[in-house]
Amino acid sequence: MSLQESLDLLKENGYKMTDRRQEILNYFHKEDGYRTAKELYEYMASIYEGISYDTVYRNLHLYHELGILESTDLNSEKHFRMNCSDHHHHHFICKECGNTKKINVCPMDDVVAHLLNNYQIDDHKFEVYGRCPDCQ
Amino acid sequence: MSLQESLDLLKENGYKMTDRRQEILNYFHKEDGYRTAKELYEYMASIYEGISYDTVYRNLHLYHELGILESTDLNSEKHFRMNCSDHHHHHFICKECGNTKKINVCPMDDVVAHLLNNYQIDDHKFEVYGRCPDCQ
């Protein structure tokens, strides 16, 4: 998702544009992978002295609801990244740096749908974990 | 994993058998799906008045290390279930009750391995979420 799209989404949905919100978008736009609330907080705190965790979490949730960010649970901690919603795919996630690589394979084909006949399917997750070339 | 195998594993590794440990094994043996530390704690507390969370977590971790239990993060909370290590497979997980159904499909074939050439692959997760027939 591009920066401009994100800004438009905010405006369309009647949310105000603040410098903190802008900066959060900048952060995830620069970063390539999954980042924690704490990592974002520390980045923000280096720019806006005295920023509140409330602001960080409130906006993470907002962006997640708007589909600007996507999230996943790693080691019992929520991680967020810019939503790459151009087409359906999954990720390799580096356990070291959190950076990701697209995997253009999805196991949710008719095979799986058939195996789960009377089951209501809401969502699925396919993630591969390890170390990226840079972190080995 | 059977109850007997679990007991043997404990003994082989030099751990003592206590009534609490036995009861935790009973619990997961009876249960079909993923359960939280809190659910286990409440079950244990109904039998052993005054049981400590420390005991619950210590043994959950121990069983996880020994491969008796497997775990996954759901809604930012760790969930555990008896390890079904007979053959590699994945799970449908009911968001309501935590019960599971095997999925005998795995996307980690050579295709994915090829896509991740210089990447060190340690682990992967494929989970489908929704509601089981009983919970709809």
Place this chain on the structure above:
DNA sequence: ACACATAATCGTAATGATTCCTATTTACAA
């Protein structure tokens, strides 16, 4: 440009899950 209503933020307290610590108890090997 100005004022106003409301949304956003701050600072901090509260919560929930999990971990840590010390004194006491227990399993089990000798």
Place this chain on the structure above:
DNA sequence: TTGTAAATAGGAATCATTACGATTATGTGT
């Protein structure tokens, strides 16, 4: 049966996250 190391209870501490009242800032209407 006894000794010793492991296991447990009880409670404090920690970490991530949420909640909340008071203050500040944005965007709309003038």
